[in-house]
Amino acid sequence: MDQGDEARRYTAGIGAARAYELVRKELVVEFGADFFRSYIDQLRLVAEMDGVLLFRAGSRVAQDRLRQQVQHRLEARMRVYAPNMGPTEILLENEIPEDVLSLADARIEPHRAAAEQQHLPALDFDNFCVDESNHRAFTVAQMIAAGAGTPFPTWLVHSPPGCGKTHLLTAIARSATAQGRKVLMMTGQEFLEQFQSALHKKRDSSVFKDMVRAPDMLIIDDFHRICGKKATEEEAFDAFYDVTRRGGQVVLAANHGAEGLAGLDETLRAKLKGAAASEINEPGPALRRRILDQRVAFHARGTPGFNVAPEALDMIADRMHVTGRELDGAVCQLLIEWKISGGTTVTLDAAATALQNKLSDSAERRITVQLVQKVVARHYGMTPQQLLERTRRHAIARPRQVAMFLACKMTHASLPDIGQRFGGFDHTTIMYARDRIAALAETDANLKAELENVARAIRREP
Numbered sequence: 001m002d003q004g005d006e007a008r009r010y011t012a013g014i015g016a017a018r019a020y021e022l023v024r025k026e027l028v029v030e031f032g033a034d035f036f037r038s039y040i041d042q043l044r045l046v047a048e049m050d051g052v053l054l055f056r057a058g059s060r061v062a063q064d065r066l067r068q069q070v071q072h073r074l075e076a077r078m079r080v081y082a083p084n085m086g087p088t089e090i091l092l093e094n095e096i097p098e099d100v101l102s103l104a105d106a107r108i109e110p111h112r113a114a115a116e117q118q119h120l121p122a123l124d125f126d127n128f129c130v131d132e133s134n135h136r137a138f139t140v141a142q143m144i145a146a147g148a149g150t151p152f153p154t155w156l157v158h159s160p161p162g163c164g165k166t167h168l169l170t171a172i173a174r175s176a177t178a179q180g181r182k183v184l185m186m187t188g189q190e191f192l193e194q195f196q197s198a199l200h201k202k203r204d205s206s207v208f209k210d211m212v213r214a215p216d217m218l219i220i221d222d223f224h225r226i227c228g229k230k231a232t233e234e235e236a237f238d239a240f241y242d243v244t245r246r247g248g249q250v251v252l253a254a255n256h257g258a259e260g261l262a263g264l265d266e267t268l269r270a271k272l273k274g275a276a277a278s279e280i281n282e283p284g285p286a287l288r289r290r291i292l293d294q295r296v297a298f299h300a301r302g303t304p305g306f307n308v309a310p311e312a313l314d315m316i317a318d319r320m321h322v323t324g325r326e327l328d329g330a331v332c333q334l335l336i337e338w339k340i341s342g343g344t345t346v347t348l349d350a351a352a353t354a355l356q357n358k359l360s361d362s363a364e365r366r367i368t369v370q371l372v373q374k375v376v377a378r379h380y381g382m383t384p385q386q387l388l389e390r391t392r393r394h395a396i397a398r399p400r401q402v403a404m405f406l407a408c409k410m411t412h413a414s415l416p417d418i419g420q421r422f423g424g425f426d427h428t429t430i431m432y433a434r435d436r437i438a439a440l441a442e443t444d445a446n447l448k449a450e451l452e453n454v455a456r457a458i459r460r461e462p
Contacts, residue, residue: 016053019081020045022336026077027070029329033161037222038189039065046096051086053078056093061193066090123170129294129324131287134164137278141168144217144249145175152276153244156223156252158260159280160370162323165253169219172251176217184215188225192232199231209235213242217249224254228263237268259388262424279384282323282370289317291324295331305343308334312351319359330355367458369407369421375458376403388423404430405437406455 028036042058043066055074057063067090075088125145130138137157144155157165173185186194191212198205212218218239226232240250254261257279258272283291292313300306308331316330334346337354352359370384377387380399387400400422407418408430415427422430441448 016048016078016082016085017045019078019085022081022332023074023077025329025332027073029326030073031070033166033325037187038062038225040070043070043090048086049097053086053088054096055088055090056096057090060092063090063092123167124174125171127294128164128167128171129283129287129290131284131290133281133283133287137164137168137280140276140278141172144251145172147176147179147181150247153248154240154250154252154272154275156254156258156272156275156277157280158254158257158277160282160323160368161255162325163280163282164324165280166221169221169251169253173217173219181216182214183217183219184212185219185221188220188222191220191236192226192229195232195235205235209239212239215243215248217251218243219251221253222255223252224256224261227261230265233265233268237271256421256423257385257388259385259390260421260423262420277385281374282321282368285317288320288322288324288327289313291327292317292331295328296334299331299335303335303338306335306338308338308346308351309348312346312348315348316351316355316359320355322358326358330358333358367410369411369413369418371461372407372410372458373403373421375461376406376454379454379457390423401433401437402451402454404433406451406458408434410455410458 024040027040031040039062042062044056046054046056048054055066057066071088071090075085078085078088125138125142128134128138137159140152140155141157157168159165169185173183176183194208195205198208220226220236223236226236243250252275256262257277258264258269258275261269261272264272292308296306296308296313312334316327320327320330322330333354334351337350338344338346341350346354373384373387376399377384380387380402382396382399386396387403389396391397404418404422407413407421408415411418413421415430419425419427419430437447437451441451
């Protein structure tokens with residue numbers, strides 16, 4: 001790109017800024033919250049120069065990942081809202097002309113901050129929707145926030161992505177900070193990157209060590225991002241020990257319980273098994289309906305007149321067997337439909353049309369590996385955590401093989417993904433379990449009937 005004096009330079013128009021705000025919401029759903037927070041969240045729309053939209057990445061690693069995996073989707077989705085928009089460039093701060101950067105920081109970033117303040121609800125206990133799927137985790141989180149977590153100095157909350165872990169952790173942090181307690185909250189990716197930077201760049205990790213050991217409460221979201229990085233794992237557990245030894249609190253969130261954290265050192269896994277843990281399950285129809293009501297009401301406060309017919313929300317809650325985060329994306333799509341239609345109430349038919357792809361995807365993803373594990377564990381009188389234990393005891397190994405067999409037959413997950421969700425087994429282990437149970441079922445009528453009963457229970461599970 002020519003960056004000479006005659007280059008045409010001006011900040012991105014409001015159309016581009018508004019389009020990017022809408023596209024960001026779609027990218028959360030498409031790439032997932034972990035990837036979004038690690039790479040996309042810090043991506044800033046800076047300016048237009050010579051017909052090219054300039055974006056600023058937060059780091060060289062993020063720039064490389066964004067160019068490889070996100071840039072083509074970013075351009076495609078931006079053109080949906082602004083068809084005449086030009087190509088994009090993802091640059092680092094030192095690669096953007098200084099005059100363009102200063103002008104953008106003065107105009108675009110305040111607009112973005114205001115937009116974020118308007119479109120993102122505060123994450124606190126008051127607006128966390130509670131039912132039997134998350135009641136235990138919610139109650140423990142309130143106890144910790146109130147300073148009553150002494151009996152369980154380390155607490156792990158785990159669930160599939162999008163079920164409210166980050167919401168609870170943020171609510172704990174806000175409440176504890178308001179009480180004057182010193183709180184440090186960070187993601188597993190931030191812990192990893194900052195520790196690695198301290199080791200390899202500064203050659204002195206004492207500043208980082210002091211930082212993570214100093215707070216009264218250390219909160220790490222997406223803890224699973226640390227697992228498999230031996231030095232970082234050890235540093236994290238050393239920090240946990242120091243914080244709790246001083247009477248402090250450690251709060252962790254991950255996509256799996258201690259048994260299912262792939263790559264975690266077995267000695268450290270044993271330590272984590274000694275911590276208190278709570279699981280959040282995917283929301284049922286009633287909770288999904290409440291989440292939809294809450295999100296519609298929130299958007300209606302910022303966009304007066306926005307309204308969705310109750311029967312449309314009933315249909316979404318019934319047909320979209322998804323997490324709260326994906327329901328957020330559905331409501332954002334309904335808001336777009338409402339604006340396109342000129343501000344008329346979003347009807348059942350309009351909602352079905354607007355969410356056609358999401359409804360189709362939801363139907364296909366109705367049965368998940370987690371759902372299979374849950375029902376199989378219940379059938380054999382054990383917990384999902386026991387099902388994931390790495391043991392060859394027949395009482396656990398056979399139910400685990402049954403769960404692997406049914407996960408292969410009833411979900412769209414790949415063999416490596418199934419192995420990951422069973423605690424990091426190789427895909428060949430999943431293949432062996434699948435073929436072993438299939439062969440046994442051919443000669444054992446009782447086992448065949450049992451598999452059919454469990455499969456029916458999985459399909460009936462709400």
